[in-house]
Amino acid sequence: MSSSSMPNVRSKPITIVEEIPIGKTLKFWEGLKEGKVYATKCCKCGKLYFPPVADCSDCLCSEMQWVELSCEAEIETFTHVVIRPTSFCQYKPYTVAIGRLKEGVKVLAWITGFRLSQVKVGLRVKLVAKVDAEGNATYEFVPLC
Amino acid sequence: MRKVAVIGVGNSRFGIRNDVNVSEIAFEAVKPSLEDAGLAAKDIEFVALGSVGAGAWYEELLPAVIVGEYCGLTKAGLMRVEAACASGSAAFFSAYSAVASGHVDVAMALGVEKMREIDTPTAMEWIGRAGYYFWEFHNFGLTFPAYYALYASAHMAKYGTTEEDLALVAVKNHKYASMNPVAHLRNKVTVDEVLSSMVIASPLKLYDCSPMTDGAAAVIVTSEEKARQLKIDTPVWVAGIGYSSGTANLSKRQDFVGLEASVLASQRAYKAAGITPDQVDFAEVHDCFTIAEIMAYEDIGFCPRGEGVKLLREGQTEIGGRIPVNMDGGLKAKGHPIGATGCSMIYELTRQLREEAVEKGRQVPLKNYIGLAHNVGGTGHYCYVTVLRR
Numbered sequence: 373m374s375s376s377s378m379p380n381v382r383s384k385p386i387t388i389v390e391e392i393p394i395g396k397t398l399k400f401w402e403g404l405k406e407g408k409v410y411a412t413k414c415c416k417c418g419k420l421y422f423p424p425v426a427d428c429s430d431c432l433c434s435e436m437q438w439v440e441l442s443c444e445a446e447i448e449t450f451t452h453v454v455i456r457p458t459s460f461c462q463y464k465p466y467t468v469a470i471g472r473l474k475e476g477v478k479v480l481a482w483i484t485g486f487r488l489s490q491v492k493v494g495l496r497v498k499l500v501a502k503v504d505a506e507g508n509a510t511y512e513f514v515p516l517c
Numbered sequence: 518m519r520k521v522a523v524i525g526v527g528n529s530r531f532g533i534r535n536d537v538n539v540s541e542i543a544f545e546a547v548k549p550s551l552e553d554a555g556l557a558a559k560d561i562e563f564v565a566l567g568s569v570g571a572g573a574w575y576e577e578l579l580p581a582v583i584v585g586e587y588c589g590l591t592k593a594g595l596m597r598v599e600a601a602c603a604s605g606s607a608a609f610f611s612a613y614s615a616v617a618s619g620h621v622d623v624a625m626a627l628g629v630e631k632m633r634e635i636d637t638p639t640a641m642e643w644i645g646r647a648g649y650y651f652w653e654f655h656n657f658g659l660t661f662p663a664y665y666a667l668y669a670s671a672h673m674a675k676y677g678t679t680e681e682d683l684a685l686v687a688v689k690n691h692k693y694a695s696m697n698p699v700a701h702l703r704n705k706v707t708v709d710e711v712l713s714s715m716v717i718a719s720p721l722k723l724y725d726c727s728p729m730t731d732g733a734a735a736v737i738v739t740s741e742e743k744a745r746q747l748k749i750d751t752p753v754w755v756a757g758i759g760y761s762s763g764t765a766n767l768s769k770r771q772d773f774v775g776l777e778a779s780v781l782a783s784q785r786a787y788k789a790a791g792i793t794p795d796q797v798d799f800a801e802v803h804d805c806f807t808i809a810e811i812m813a814y815e816d817i818g819f820c821p822r823g824e825g826v827k828l829l830r831e832g833q834t835e836i837g838g839r840i841p842v843n844m845d846g847g848l849k850a851k852g853h854p855i856g857a858t859g860c861s862m863i864y865e866l867t868r869q870l871r872e873e874a875v876e877k878g879r880q881v882p883l884k885n886y887i888g889l890a891h892n893v894g895g896t897g898h899y900c901y902v903t904v905l906r907r
Contacts (some may be wrong), residue, residue, distance in 0.1 A: 378535040378536050380535065380834055383576045392651060414854035422768070423652045423766065423768075431793075435817055443773055446854070448671060448772075448773060449667045449668070449670045449672055450667070450672070450771045451663045451667050451669075451719055451721075452716070452717045452718065452719040452721075453658065453659070453660060453718045454665075454715070454716045454717060454718060454719070455641065455660065455662070455715075455717045455718070456638070456641070456643040456658060456660070457638060457639075457641040457642035457645045457658055457660055458638040458641070459658070460640050460658035461638060463658070464658075466658065468658075468659060468663060468667070470667060470767060470768055470773070472861045473870060475769075478768040478769065478770075479768055480652070480653055480657065480659075480766070480767055480768040481656075481657060490718075492674075493670065493674035493675075494674075500826060508526035508656065510656045511656075
């Protein structure tokens with residue numbers, strides 16, 4: 373907690389947990405559990421979206437189809453996060469990267485399975501779906517083989 | 518549209534201000550701005566308050582109302598404005614628009630932030646969530662330094678920018694903050710000290726980051742006619758304002774070597790002011806992290822893309838150089854009370870343009886009497902560029 377040498381009144385503590393609807397992109401979250409990473413594609417104009425969306429911001433069409441991504445990616449940039457926020461303090465420092473997939477969309481995710489000194493702009497990696505130790509569906513970049 | 522003048526500015530002392538609450542620190546900016554303009558609080562017809570952490574890193578959910586009451590501004594038209602770290606500039610734009618449109622004759626932009634009432638990891642949490650919580654924070658724990666670190670890694674890979682180059686921004690801005698009595702960090706630093714400070718999110722280290730700061734700044738604007746009526750000695754005119762925005766997902770950006778929102782906002786501001794970048798005498802740019810200042814030089818046209826470090830290495834952005842930048846210490850060392858920063862930039866531009874009361878060693882030489890403030894919200898999620906002219 374913050375400690376101040378100055379006189380103060382402590383506010384009433386509250387815990388906030390939001391229940392974030394995922395009904396319109398449910399297939400994405402179910403796909404992760406099956407080891408697949410899906411994007412959505414507009415049925416009218418063909419624009420590909422990752423993260424997946426239910427509505428096309430380009431042509432305003434709400435008819436989207438699911439497309440499984442190839443998962444081959446090239447790292448465009450990265451950072452190793454040492455000083456972590458409260459809700460990530462239980463993790464060891466982690467590396468986050470943005471990778472460009474051959475379909476053209478980019479993905480931001482953790483990159484694992486490398487020593488930090490091996491991670492470079494231009495590195496070729498694989499995007500994989502996974503379920504983490506706490507049971508959360510997520511995705512990350514890993515070595516090609 | 519009517520011409521609009523800045524006629525009063527005030528800035529609280531920036532720092533860890535556990536001696537004051539949100540209203541009291543705002544008062545420290547409001548009072549001198551009113552005295553500067555020769556007005557009373559009741560003369561202010563409209564107030565736009567920029568603040569981000571209401572109910573998150575400080576306790577009040579409706580700071581405009583709380584602060585309004587405390588400073589005697591109740592009954593004025595009132596709003597809180599949010600544009601992340603550019604909230605102060607967005608508030609200034611709102612106040613400017615209220616006067617330019619003829620809705621009111623006198624308006625105030627007030628930026629205020631209290632960031633040090635909570636512990637540091639929780640503050641990192643809140644600010645990290647302020648990108649795209651769902652896609653970039655929830656699973657991946659991005660922090661604000663990490664967002665800018667992604668840009669730093671890409672810029673270094675593409676243009677050969679080094680960690681030493683980044684350190685030069687910190688060295689310069691700490692040097693000028695040391696002369697600024699309102700600055701949060703008034704210690705000078707060396708390149709070695711910056712390089713040996715702890716890694717926050719590689720390649721950014723502690724001294725590459727702006728501090729979390731408590732602070733407030735207030736700006737009073739009025740019409741040309743009213744400025745004449747009030748017999749204002751040295752009105753500083755709003756020559757032009759430009760604005761733009763970027764995607765919430767960083768993964769949807771074209772590249773990570775510059776902020777498109779900054780490019781577009783600055784182009785619009787230059788057009789509105791009828792000037793070119795080389796006519797700007799000095800600037801305040803958004804150096805929340807050292808890499809951000811280098812990208813700003815390139816984004817707002819002070820140099821070609823990839824040559825920002827050249828300006829730094831040659832000392833071109835110091836006093837005596839081609840275009841002094843952040844002569845108040847910048848966000849990096851003056852401090853970055855998020856919602857107050859934009860108004861504090863206008864405070865600095867105004868004082869510099871008036872050539873008055875600026876501490877010895879910080880006054881910029883003026884040729885065209887034009888100053889520019891570049892204020893980014895988030896990681897290029899918002900951008901406002903404001904050009905002032907005396």
